[in-house]
Amino acid sequence: MVLLNNEELTLLTSRARNGSFTVTFKRYDGRDKPTPREGKPPLPxxxxxxxxxxxxxxxxxxxxxxxxxxxxxxxxxxxxxKTSMDGLKKVKKPKTKSKVAHG
Known part of the structure; x- marks a missing residue:
């Protein structure tokens, strides 16, 4: 595993200015190997x-x-x-017929 720090995350977001990047968060219990189905129960x-x-x-x-x-x-x-989301474009939503007739 590569240790992720603030500078590397900043570089990753700056490289993805014209593209996209993903960040995922997952609960991790510290086990590297799967637990066996039979035998002793895993340690708490x-x-x-x-x-x-x-x-x-x-x-x-x-x-x-x-x-x-x-x-x-x-x-x-x-x-x-917050610093890397300055290039987002606002999406224009089409007006529905009911809003056009009433407004």
């Missing part, structure tokens, strides 16, 4: 983590964030999203 999980994956065309980044660091990461992620 004391703390869940968040698995975050970012992808743009050919570049893929991922990281695991602990519960106590998730707020700090989300604040940094929010700042990056």
């Amino acid at each position: 999980i004391s703390e869940y983590r968040c698995l975050i994956r970012a992808q743009s065309k050919s570049k893929k980044l991922s990281t695991v964030v602990n519960q106590n660091e998730i707020l700090k990461f989300m604040e940094a992620y929010g700042k990056v999203m």
Whole structure:
């Protein structure tokens, strides 16, 4: 896994100015191997983590964030999203017949 930090996420969003990129968040319990169906029950999980994956065309980044660091990461992620969404175009919606007749 490549460690995803604020600078790399900023670079990923700047590369995707003319295209798109995706970010996914998933609950992660820290296990790398699947649990067996039979046998001993798995050990209880004391703390869940968040698995975050970012992808743009050919570049893929991922990281695991602990519960106590998730707020700090989300604040940094929010700042990056606000600065990178300046090129969005407003979609024009067609007026319906009922609005045209009444308005």
